[in-house]
Amino acid sequence: MLKVPPALIKKYDRLLVNSEAQPKEYPAYRKWLRYYLDFCKKYDHGYADSESLLIFVDKLKSKKQNLFQQDQAQKAVRLYYAGLEQQTQAQISEHNNLKTAPLIQEGVSPFSAGNENDLWNQSMQSLKNEIQVRHYSNKTLKSYSLWAEKLRYFVKGKNPETLNVEDVKGFLTFLAVKKKVSASSQNQAFNALLFYFRHVLKKEFGKVDGVVRAKRKPYVPVVLSREEVDRVINCLEYPYDLVVKLLYGCGLRLAECLKLRIKDFNFDHNLGAVSK
Numbered sequence: 001m002l003k004v005p006p007a008l009i010k011k012y013d014r015l016l017v018n019s020e021a022q023p024k025e026y027p028a029y030r031k032w033l034r035y036y037l038d039f040c041k042k043y044d045h046g047y048a049d050s051e052s053l054l055i056f057v058d059k060l061k062s063k064k065q066n067l068f069q070q071d072q073a074q075k076a077v078r079l080y081y082a083g084l085e086q087q088t089q090a091q092i093s094e095h096n097n098l099k100t101a102p103l104i105q106e107g108v109s110p111f112s113a114g115n116e117n118d119l120w121n122q123s124m125q126s127l128k129n130e131i132q133v134r135h136y137s138n139k140t141l142k143s144y145s146l147w148a149e150k151l152r153y154f155v156k157g158k159n160p161e162t163l164n165v166e167d168v169k170g171f172l173t174f175l176a177v178k179k180k181v182s183a184s185s186q187n188q189a190f191n192a193l194l195f196y197f198r199h200v201l202k203k204e205f206g207k208v209d210g211v212v213r214a215k216r217k218p219y220v221p222v223v224l225s226r227e228e229v230d231r232v233i234n235c236l237e238y239p240y241d242l243v244v245k246l247l248y249g250c251g252l253r254l255a256e257c258l259k260l261r262i263k264d265f266n267f268d269h270n271l272g273a274v275s276k
Contacts, residue, residue, distance in 0.1 A: 032076035147192035
């Protein structure tokens with residue numbers, strides 16, 4: 001089986017993040033891409049030739065793959081084609097004419113964007129440095145880096161130094177209209193890109209008007225009755241039932257409950273002591 005180079009997998013993962021595929025489907029999409037590239041190499045088919053996909057699907061049928069698997073494989077390969085569209089037609093023709101296509105050689109990807117790609121990699125490293133020097137959490141680092149990567153894909157690898165407020169407005173509108181993200185996710189993306197522009201690109205947004213805002217969904221709290229709570233607790237075994245009883249009876253958060261120690265209780269008066 002052909003080993004897909006890490007560089008190609010990394011580029012393909014960016015496409016997955018911005019596709020309609022669900023995260024739980026990512027491993028399957030990567031698997032179909034590997035099978036497809038291996039198939040093309042083995043039978044000397046063009047890697048960017050749509051006819052290769054038809055032949056590949058016929059091969060899946062002969063292998064008794066069901067309709068769902070065939071459809072998922074086609075989606076995975078078409079997503080790969082979407083990345084190839086970023087290249088020139090000359091590059092694509094070159095891929096089709098080579099028996100050992102450069103895109104599957106170690107460290108080479110069909111989605112490379114030359115100098116722009118290097119500039120993006122440098123800016124992503126700068127983003128990481130700016131976050132770490134401010135001692136922000138790893139969660140913030142991961143979140144901000146993800147939104148910057150999504151912007152990178154949205155602008156199709158455009159030189160980061162030429163990014164402007166229109167790119168941001170288009171991206172935020174895309175999140176609300178096409179991706180249908182929540183209002184909190186859109187706000188998180190805005191804050192991440194504001195940080196990226198201000199501290200990495202060293203320029204300000206200016207006014208971000210005309211952005212389609214994601215709709216806030218009404219919060220409907222779910223409250224269990226006393227009888228329902230009793231039924232839940234009766235289904236639990238020690239020590240989990242004790243934890244749930246404390247959460248319900250004392251109104252504690254899970255982390256607060258798990259941090260409780262003997263010193264937090266006044267056994268003489270059957271009270272919980274206030275920790276300072």
